[in-house]
Amino acid sequence: RKEVEQDPGPFNVPEGATVAFNCTYSNxxxxxxxxxxxxxRKEPKLLMSVYSSGNEDGxxxxxxxxxxxxxxxxxxxxxxxxxxxxxxxxxxxxQKLVFGQGTRLTINP
Amino acid sequence: xxGVSQNPRHKITKRGQNVTFRCDPISEHNRLYWYRQTLxxxxxxxxxxxxxAQLEKSRLLSDRFSAERPKGSFSTLEIQRTEQGDxxxxxxxxxxxxxxxxxxxxxxxxxxxxxx
Numbered sequence: 746r747k748e749v750e751q752d753p754g755p756f757n758v759p760e761g762a763t764v765a766f767n768c769t770y771s772n773x774x775x776x777x778x779x780x781x782x783x784x785x786r787k788e789p790k791l792l793m794s795v796y797s798s799g800n801e802d803g804x805x806x807x808x809x810x811x812x813x814x815x816x817x818x819x820x821x822x823x824x825x826x827x828x829x830x831x832x833x834x835x836x837x838x839x840q841k842l843v844f845g846q847g848t849r850l851t852i853n854p
Numbered sequence: 855x856x857g858v859s860q861n862p863r864h865k866i867t868k869r870g871q872n873v874t875f876r877c878d879p880i881s882e883h884n885r886l887y888w889y890r891q892t893l894x895x896x897x898x899x900x901x902x903x904x905x906x907a908q909l910e911k912s913r914l915l916s917d918r919f920s921a922e923r924p925k926g927s928f929s930t931l932e933i934q935r936t937e938q939g940d941x942x943x944x945x946x947x948x949x950x951x952x953x954x955x956x957x958x959x960x961x962x963x964x965x966x967x968x969x970x
Contacts, residue, residue: 753894779958788945788961789897832896839910840949841887842959844896 748772751833751845759853762823766848768816768833775835775843778809780818783830783847792818792831820850828852856880858962860946866968867936874932875965879948886929887959888921889945890914897945903929936969943967 751768758764770778778795793800795807795816806819816833833845859878867873879886884905889897900919901911905926915921918936923929933940943966947959 749896786966788963790961791958794958834896837899839902840885840959841899841902841910842889842897842947843899846894847896 748843749845755849757851766818770835777836779834781832823852860962872934877946878928883948884951885949887947891943941969
């Protein structure tokens with residue numbers, strides 16, 4: 746079993762739709778979590794950190810449930826430019842990052 | 855450009871050859887990480903340095919792989935006797951000193967290795 750698991754998709758949704766990604770992690774010692782975005786053939790870039798209280802950044806909302814070891818990302822009013830692969834990430838200790846497989850999202854006009 | 859840089863961006867080599875990649879982290883970032891990413895997968899941790907000290911190596915880092923950061927600034931990753939299974943994107947990341955656990959790493963553009 747992988748330490749961070751997420752549905753690889755692909756997700757194809759129309760522009761303006763709301764899309765939700767889920768992720769689970771197995772290492773209960775993980776202290777911090779992130780969502781990264783990766784465009785095709787580019788490096789991963791931090792989208793947002795994930796806090797237990799939940800956090801929002803514009804159209805993006807991230808949630809963490811430590812009891813269930815579950816992380817989510819919600820994208821509202823999706824734009825064409827949101828098309829990318831979204832990587833769920835846990836801090837594996839010493840700040841080494843443990844990545845999920847990534848969920849590929851395509852927003853259709 | 856003050857971001858993480860990696861060279862070369864692309865490398866095509868024949869099986870059995872040695873290759874070396876370079877990573878220049880963001881200035882004053884004391885931690886430097888190497889990851890490997892294969893098609894359709896997320897990046898996987900290989901190794902990391904704090905200044906010039908290599909503090910952790912993944913089981914993925916076989917004896918054919920060696921990484922150095924001699925002066926605590928740039929780092930090199932060498933793969934000896936390359937195999938087709940080494941074909942991947944090799945990513946370097948760095949982070950600032952003194953960051954809390956909620957802060958994160960900045961990635962370079964990667965070196966895409968193809969072993970023929």
